[in-house]
Amino acid sequence: MTAIAATGQPTQAPSFEYQKRGRWLTRWEPDNPAFWASGGEQTAKKNLWFSVFAENLGFSVWVLWGSIVTAMGAAGFTFLEGLGRGNPTAVANALLLTSVPSLVGATLRVPYTFAIPRFGGRAFTAFSAGLLMFPTLGMAWFVNQPGTPMWVFVLLAALAGVGGGNFSSSMANISFFFPEGKKGAALGINAAGGNLGVAQTQLAAPLLITLGTHLLADDAAGYRLGITLAILIWVPFVLVAVFGALRYMDSIVSAKADGKSYKLALTNANTWIMSLLYIGTFGSFIGFSFAFPTLIKANFPDLAQIGWITVVGNLAFLGAFVGSFSRPVGGWLADRIGGARITVYVFTGMAVAVGLIMAALSMRSFPLYLTAFLLLFVLTGLGNGSTYRMIPSIFGATTAKYGAEHGLDAAETQATARRQAGAAIGVIGAVGAFGGFLLQQALRLSNITFGSMTPAFWGYAVAFLVMAAVTWWFYLRSTFATEKMPSLAYANV
Known part of the structure; x- marks a missing residue:
């Protein structure tokens, strides 16, 4: 950025100065290389790590019920008595308690x-982290009241x-800090750090309960x-997250909500098609993460009876763990092979994994059951x-096509595509999280209606194959560029 001196000659604007303490940033130009090198990058990374820490705790508390109900x-x-013996009423009650957080979390992602x-990012990160004190202290009190x-x-x-x-606010905040060329990696780190909160809770909670x-x-x-x-262990970390956000994080004055882009994204068919696909991937990841401890205890109660309760309880963390680490691999593969192609493979593999889970249950083989579930979690990631x-x-291709057809400026068309894609990600993320609630409710209703979760699992397998077909139909067919669907089918996206 330059300014005009009294002589009429352009002069270089003062360089950005990094500060450890948090503040309102009245000037923020991450796409300016000089600005980025003079302290912008250091500031962005500082906010990223505090954001990851707060978001990680949000996921940890969010998934806590999945471990304590057992x-x-x-x-x-x-x-909840008889859960370890597969009591249908206890299983249904446990799945209700683990699915309600999914529903509320999905609903809150939009606002x-x-x-x-x-x-501002600093104030809202501190506020959203501080809210975690209410469910933790409330649970700690009432779990000690047996009646x-x-x-x-x-x-x-x-x-x-x-x-x-917290996921949506954290992702929205970090997206403002990084330049376009580095935004994907930053958001990937932010998302993976949050997802790991699921694994660490499912690792720590059974040990503390034991x-x-x-x-x-x-x-x-x-x-x-x-x-x-298992509940109170998170309280001191929450306090640290609140303090760290207030003292060290920054807020960007120029960060503005783009209501127009949200309206356009909501009327774009691609937003809803991708929401369906994200229900299948992220909805499955978060839904099975919540339900996995309950499923292990309900389907293999004999393991607890022979003294494996600590081992089995802790094995549940492996699902979220491998799913979190495979997420950035999925993005990396998509960059090289094509997102649609990888997604088709993923959904097909998820249907196969469900078949292996059903085979493991019929054989009463816990090793196969665990292996099949870990395969499913890797694929969701x-x-x-x-x-x-x-x-x-998708939004880049469709917007570019529209711009070319109507003679619009290419740079403005690209900027519009980025804004609409950002808005769509917010909507898709919320709908995908809602899929975690649907998945667990399907398990619960199947157990109540049929006395078994088998129908629900076979329903998942069919749904995954349908999603593979939807991905192929809209985004992989070589015949997509037709007059009937000019904005939907783009090869190798």
Whole structure:
């Protein structure tokens, strides 16, 4: 950026100065190489790491119910007794408690996206992290009241949903800090850091619950102590996240919500097609992450009875762990092979993985069951990366085609495509998270109606194959450029 001196000659604008302490940034030009090199990059990375930390805790609290419901029956809550014996009522109640956070988290993702331009990244990151204190302290209190009715825990599970909304505000905030050429990598790190919160909760919670049972002789009291430890362990980290955001993060004055782009994205068929596909990838990742501990305990109760409860409980974390790390691999493969092609492979593989899960259940083989589920989680991660890679490609191609047909400026057309893709990502992310709720409700209703979750799993397999066909039809067919669907089918996106 340049300024005009008194002589009428252009002069170089003052270089940007990095500051460790947080502030409002009145000037932010990440696409300016000189600005980026003079402190912009250091500032962006500082905000990225504090954002990852806060988002990671949001996911940790969001998924916490998936781990603690497996121990609540033993802690004295009758509505979950018999979960380890496959009691249909207990399984249904557990899936209700694990699905409610998914529903609330998905719903909050839309308003959380608009919160950053309105309140600033620093203030809203601190606020959204601070909200995590309510579900954690509430759960810690009521889990020590054995007579607490289930509806209270449903409300507490809903409160935990605030952690799921943090994803959208965090992603929106970080997208403002990085230049176009580095935005994809930054958002990938941000998303993966959040997803890892699921794995770390599912690793730590069973260990802490087991520790509580060893500290107290009374079984029910020991389980209540263990659950309390599994909940309260996150409180000091939440306080650190709030302090770190307030003291060190920055807010960008020029970060503005683009309402027009959201309206255009909402009327674009591609937004809703990709939302369907993201239900299949991210919805499956988050839905199975919530349900996996319950599924292991309900389907293989004999493992707990022979003293493997700690081992089996901790094995549940592997699903979210491998799914988180495979997400950036999916984006990398999509860059080289094509997002649509990878997505078709992913959905086909997910249907095969479901078939292997069903075979493992019929054979009562836990090793095969675990292996098949880990394959499913890896594929969901790959699909998360490939579908996110498809979105800017699709909007870039469709907008460029429209611009060429109407004689619009190429640079402005590209800027419009980026804005619409960003808006679409917010919508698609929210709908995809809602898929986690749908998946768990399908398991719950199948168990209530048929006394088995088998129909739901076969339904998933069919749905995954349908999504593979949808991906091929709209984005991979060589015959896509037809007059009937001029804006939908773009090869190798």
